């Protein structure tokens with residue numbers, strides 16, 4: 001039986017399952033082509049400092065969604 005991992009998409013924040021443990025994005029998003037790993041790391045460190053200074057616990061997807069609509 002193939003192992004399936006339950007993951008949360010790092011882009012849109014939706015849950016999805018995959019058999020690739022290193023997969024970070026759901027099948028709808030697949031932003032690997034446009035987002036480089038280092039860009040992702042920048043956003044992740046932005047996210048953790050945002051969460052720290054605001055006392056929030058946003059996921060990466062939620063944070064990026066707020067950023068895209070200009071609320072951050």
Ligand SMILES: [Zn+2]
Nearest residue numbers: 009012026029
């Ligand atoms: Zn997604």
